[in-house]
Amino acid sequence: xxxxxxxxxxxxxxxxxxxxxxxxxxxxxxxxxxxxxxxxxxxxxxxxxxxxxxxxxxxxxxxxxxxxxxxxxxxxxxxxxxxxxxxxxxxxxxxxxxxxxxxxxxxxxxxxxxxxxxxxxxxxxxxxxxxxxxxxxxx
Numbered sequence: 001x002x003x004x005x006x007x008x009x010x011x012x013x014x015x016x017x018x019x020x021x022x023x024x025x026x027x028x029x030x031x032x033x034x035x036x037x038x039x040x041x042x043x044x045x046x047x048x049x050x051x052x053x054x055x056x057x058x059x060x061x062x063x064x065x066x067x068x069x070x071x072x073x074x075x076x077x078x079x080x081x082x083x084x085x086x087x088x089x090x091x092x093x094x095x096x097x098x099x100x101x102x103x104x105x106x107x108x109x110x111x112x113x114x115x116x117x118x119x120x121x122x123x124x125x126x127x128x129x130x131x132x133x134x135x136x137x138x139x
Contacts, residue, residue, distance in 0.1 A: 003122040005042045008129050009078045012068050013039050016102045019068040021046065023057035031057055036098040037066065043119050044080060047095040050088075050114040058084050058118065066120055081124040091115030 005013070013019065019037045022030050033054050037046045044066055048055050058064060062083045069077035092107070092115050099107040 003042070003082075003125050005039065005080075005122065005125060006078075006127060008076075008127055009080065009125055010039055012070060012076075012078050013037055013044050013066075013080075017068050017071060019044075019046070019066050021054060022065040022067075023054050024061045024063065025053075025057055026060065036102045037068070038098065038101070040119070043121050044082075045094060045120075046118050047091055047098065047115055048086075048118055050116055055086065055116065058086060064120060075128065077128050079126040080120060080122045081126070082120045082122040084118050084120050086116045086118050088114060088116050090117045 016036070018034050020032050021035050022032045025031050031053060035046045035048075037044050039045070062085065063081070064084050065079060065081050067077060067079040069075075092109055094117050095115055096107040099105060
C-alpha cells in the first residue's frame with residue numbers, strides 16, 4: 001500500500017535540502033548516504049550510479065528510508081520509508097536538474113558512469129513538525 005505525502009513532506013523534499021538515504025547491506029547492517037532529492041507526485045526521486053554500494057544494496061533489497069530535516073529548524077523532519085525502483089532512462093537529466101537546484105550549475109556528465117533514476121514509493125511517512133521543546137527530543 002502506498003501512502004500520499006503530506007504538504008509538509010512535499011514542501012521539505014522539494015526544497016534543496018540534503019536527505020539521508022538508508023539501505024540495508026548484505027549482512028543487514030544499515031548503510032547511509034547524503035543525497036539530493038525531489039518529489040514526483042507522491043514519490044521521491046534521486047539519482048545514483050550503477051555499481052555504487054547503495055545501488056547494489058537497493059538492487060538486492062528495495063526497502064529504503066529517506067530522512068530530511070528543515071535547516072531552519074532541525075527538529076522538524078520527515079522520514080519516508082518505502083520501496084525503490086531504478087531505471088536508467090532519465091538518469092543524466094535528473095542529476096543535471098538536481099545539480100542546478102542544489103549547486104546552481106549544470107552537471108558534468110561522466111561517460112563511463114551509468115546514471116539511474118531511483119524512485120521511492122512511500123509505504124510509511126513519519127513527520128515531526130511541531131516540536132514542543134528541545135528536551136522532548138532528548139528524552
